[in-house]
Amino acid sequence: TSLRHGCESLVNFELLPKPPESRAPNNPWPLWPRIYRVDYGHAEAAHVQGEDPRVYQIMSKEFVRDEAGNLKGIITVNVDDQLKEIPGTEKTWEADLIFLSMGFLQPEHYINEALGMETDQRGNFVANKQDFRTSVPKVYAAADCRRGQDLVVRAINEGREAAREIDRDLMGETQLP
Known part of the structure; x- marks a missing residue:
């Protein structure tokens, strides 16, 4: 949807590791399969941008603002499988707009x-x-x-x-x- 509305580039940060292609031993049926999926939005973004928009094992740390207080980016850091920060992996990403999607498992x-x-x-x-x-x-x-x-x-x-x-x-x- 973002790309259809003129977004020039799109990145989707995911805190967790990339899911496996098939069920892991600790994820048997009838549990919901935690596997790697490509929905139409990911496929469309990959087609338009030339790569999957998802970046795994990355944590948002801080928003970056310009002198007037306007958003101009975000600082991230890579994390390991225990969600601990990996030293030396901080990166600043330019951004005009940031959406936060915190995940959803079920209603409160x-x-x-x-x-x-x-x-x-x-x-x-x-x-x-x-x-x-x-x-x-x-x-x-x-x-x-x-x-x-x-x-x-x-x-x-x-x-x-x-x-x-x-x-x-x-x-x-x-x-x-």
């Missing part, structure tokens, strides 16, 4: 502890796919907390759909598209 536990919603095997809230209702009346779930980690465009779309259904539930009808 305290929400479900307070409400008692049904969850799936991965800890996501179970909700009807048509109206986004959960097992708790007047509580809805959409996007990542229902499906698991996904693309932001899907989250936006599902959020709009859920808002429409909530409006219909509260008002008896909806004017939302």
